[in-house]
Amino acid sequence: MNNTKTAGVENNKPWNLLFVAWVLATSGTLISLFFSEIVQLPVCVLCWYQRIALYPLVIMLPLALFPFDVSIIRYANPLVIFGWFVALFHVLVVAGIIPEAAQPCVLGVPCSETHFNLLGFINIPVMSLIAFSLLGLLLFLAKKSFIQTNNKNT
Numbered sequence: 404m405n406n407t408k409t410a411g412v413e414n415n416k417p418w419n420l421l422f423v424a425w426v427l428a429t430s431g432t433l434i435s436l437f438f439s440e441i442v443q444l445p446v447c448v449l450c451w452y453q454r455i456a457l458y459p460l461v462i463m464l465p466l467a468l469f470p471f472d473v474s475i476i477r478y479a480n481p482l483v484i485f486g487w488f489v490a491l492f493h494v495l496v497v498a499g500i501i502p503e504a505a506q507p508c509v510l511g512v513p514c515s516e517t518h519f520n521l522l523g524f525i526n527i528p529v530m531s532l533i534a535f536s537l538l539g540l541l542l543f544l545a546k547k548s549f550i551q552t553n554n555k556n557t
Contacts, residue, residue: 456486
């Protein structure tokens with residue numbers, strides 16, 4: 404009986420990981436909308452690019468849950484990778500590592516300004532980088548778990 408429970412949990416692991424990725428993408432979307440629409444923080448160009456990478460995941464990921472379709476990872480990964488690189492670039496801009504001449508948004512709403520800091524070092528670009536890193540990890544683990552589960556069943 405214990406083996407049956409374990410097998411059921413292993414079969415659901417990729418689904419659970421994909422579900423957690425969807426919850427994370429949805430939370431990130433709602434938080435970004437809260438900061439821009441409720442708190443009225445300005446949105447820079449790099450923030451828009453990160454939103455372009457994040458928002459479609461809120462629709463794509465749940466479509467792959469019912470019925471479960473692991474192939475969504477193939478389509479979600481480019482968005483996550485693009486969002487991760489833009490978030491990393493944004494973190495480097497805020498840290499002053501990227502020179503002003505290479506920054507895409509010096510006029511209007513500068514990308515180097517932070518309007519929200521938690522604990523003195525966690526700002527919105529850092530939160531975005533963490534979110535995209537976790538999304539990438541969750542998608543990787545879901546794919547790996549799905550492959551392992553299928554190899555055990557064959």
